[in-house]
Amino acid sequence: MIWQFDLIILVFLVITAIISLQVKDLLAASMIFGVYSFLMCLLWAGMAAVDVAFTEAAVGAGVSSVFLIATVLRTSRRSSD
Amino acid sequence: MIEQAPALILLFPFFASIIVALAGIRIQGVCFPITVISMAASVLSGIAILGQVVNNGAIRYRLGGWEPPMGIEFRIDALGALVALAVSVVGLLTAIYSKRQVPAETPDKISQYYTLYLLLMTGLIGMVITGDAFNLFVLIEVSALTSYALIAMGPRRATLAAYKYVIMGTIGASFYLLGVGYLYIKTGSLNMFDIHEQLIARGIFDATAVLVAFILITVGVWIKMAFFPLHAWLPNSYAYAPTTSSAVLGPLVTKVMIYVMIRLTFTVFGADYTFGRLDWSDIVVWMSVAAILVGSISALAQTDLRKMLAYLIIAEVGYMVGGMWLANDMGLIGSIYHIIADAFMTLCVFLFAGIIFTQTGKRDLNALDGLFTKMPLTMVGFLVGAFSLIGIPPTAGFFSKWYLIQGGVASGHWEYVIALLISSLINAVLFFRIIEIAYFGIKPAEGHGGHHHEELSKESPTKASFSMLLPLLVTAAMLIGLGLYNRDIVAIISDFVSQFNFGVISR
């Protein structure tokens, strides 16, 4: 694990987490949450946790985002906060 | 066969849930018999386990044949066997009760209901018997997910309550998981008994991480059991859920979480650490006093029968948490005995509330108007439960309170004793109000709608069916039985309690 990369990814993680929770459009929030999960997956792959990273890539960045988008499209895209 | 009983108590409902999921959709008639048979088999295994534990001491069962801490093990001592049996008996009684209720309340989802019900029982029994800290987390989540669904199957307000429960429950479970992580980083182990040995062997009781782990685990479990400041999710969830759901969730989920708290405090951290090194008894007992008073007074303010009972659960949780933190033998015995007694008395009153709701279709206390003449047996069952909650001998509730008060006196926590007595008094007021309405009817002076109600309710309530009455009466009988045989049960509990030498814990 190269700690410089680790640190960069961690900073991006914090940024994406904040953006996905602050943006008012829920569809955008879901997409950015997918980015967050993918960054998390990269981080874990770097930490030699390949199985966890694989699962997160399939579940967090893949299926979770699809579930969120399905719900957002079926309910409402607007968020008051 | 008998040596497999620790696995079988859990596997019967587990396999039954899958069979119900597969076969129940096509043939809805099989759901109920399979559920009842599997729960009965689970009760039998529970009796076998209890017999074995009482005669031969704690059972260890290695899953996968791996030696702990490599593999997961069940370690069932007197406490675990007793609570596991109580959980499966409550499960059996509620299963019988559900025969008419489920088709009436969730007509198109019968097989899903029973699948979730059996998975909930699997999760709760698994939580009681497991000896692995991480496995406990997985089982907490199994029972939590089923609870969310069982509550959300109800009408509108139940769904909102379920959403709150999802958020709060996830925070609680995540705190627990984090606490286990903090223990793991310091000890390297996940087996509860092994963690304790490692804490001693490494001499790290003073470490900040262990303290934070203790706080995280305790707060996580408190959220799950709805201890006073963290109880916001409970009242609406249990009040608006389908009646069968609240009849199984109300008695079991909070009690099993109290069991988990006792298990983690005494097995993982040890009595010396919790009461000797930390010495937070005073604070937590005061918190439990607050819980008892807030629960009881909020219950007094309710006109909705089931919401009133839900607030009583919060008060009862206060009893048990306080009893455990009194840090003496009597308090702990009372607390454990109260887990079992309270499981049955909460079941009793929730079954009653469910019957009233189904038969009259009304939620508030006015539904009880003059029910003594219309449903005498139902009311008799309810009376026993109410007497037990008030604490009138010879019901189980009296003896558990007796031990708790003894513990409070012995440790000098008079505020706890006073809170217990006030709460008993409030329970008496609550239940005598119900009895008054049910026996004498609503007086015309008590409300302008009194006469109107009388007319409505005269034709609507019918006698409860046998499948609803039987569990209620069995529960009432068990409350008296538990009270009469309290010495035997306390003897079993003492087996567990006597390992902790409270007298020599340095303060």
Next chain:
Amino acid sequence: MKSLALISVVITGWLLLSAVGDFPDWGDPNSPANSYRLSQHFVTETFHETAVPNMVTAVLADYRGYDTMFETVVIFTAGIAIISILRRFTSDGADAGTEKVYEKRPDLIVDTTCRLMIPIIQLFALYVIAHGHHSPGGGFQGGVIFGASFILIALSRDLQAAHKWVPEQRVLNLAGIGILIYAGFGLASMFLGQNFLDYAILHKIMPASPIEARYHSMLGVEIGVAFTVTAIMYSIYSNLASKGTMKEGL
């Protein structure tokens, strides 16, 4: 609510950070968690005891197989829970909430691309499931990917098109059978006289040594997990995408 959130965040954050100084350094091989006999045993002995080179798979499916069984049960529970919360079996006419999100037209490019991709995705999923002993992956990951291929069918065409392949009833059967496969291995070892999930005893009914019996049983268990996960992932999607009506997807 905001001030309550801020207070609890500050308290929790302070509590968690106060313990960080007490942790062993990040990446320290001699930290208690990494040097205790538990993780050492899993690293050094797994291959000798189970013949599986991927330690994660071996620990997941054998040493902590009971956990993994309940992990599968969690997924199954979620599937059943979502059906019981959301699914509406009776169609009560027009529903205000489920208006069409957009006009559906068969799109040549999307359709052809998905036609091309889906067999490859499914083949890869099967590889991930079957090769979990030797490379990252296993029943869960493969199951999610396999489920995603059905989700892709539903996304690219319509929920009805996907339903022709996997009707609702078949999905649930698959999920239940997956858990039965898993628990069946445990039950078989129980019937042969050992504890629940002790695969080694299965060598009596397998042409293999006890160690190889563990190896092969793990593959069977992973297949069970994959069945359940595939089915439930698709089931959750189809319920969420149609708001419980199962009529039309996104």
Next chain:
Amino acid sequence: MEFFEAISAKFNYWIYVIIMMIGLYAMIAKTNMVKKLIGMSVFQTAIILFYVSIGVKDGATIPILYHDQVHAGHHHDDHAHNGEHYDTPHGTDHEADEYGYPSRHAPDVVIDGDDFANPLVHVLMLTAIVVGVSTLGVGLAITQKLHREFGTIEENEIHDMIKSGK
């Protein structure tokens, strides 16, 4: 400088707390239900990050034995590289178990514990990810049901609707 070193040795743990608190804040303070659930997922992934960080070892690789490593013990076997074929070398002087089978597979393969990352935390976190997605799914289903019944996914609006009597 000392302060910097103290942070750099554990910066993973610092940032996991920050991410987790972002999630916790969103779970409590946000009123939109989908936002709360996204916050919940952030919260749970932060815990997974914490666990995965525990299992990291400097200089260690992924917890899967290499092909060559597995076959290092089979030097007497000419077909060592003909695919995934790890059958037990029978007929050697290894100890046998009660059934007459060797009690250890490929006993001459020696594995150094410090060469591989801690596999246990990875196993635990696989389970935690599954639990996370299950909870997310159930939460979203409840959100959709609430939207069906109240027509909104803002929690405070639903509270207002209940207070004002449906």
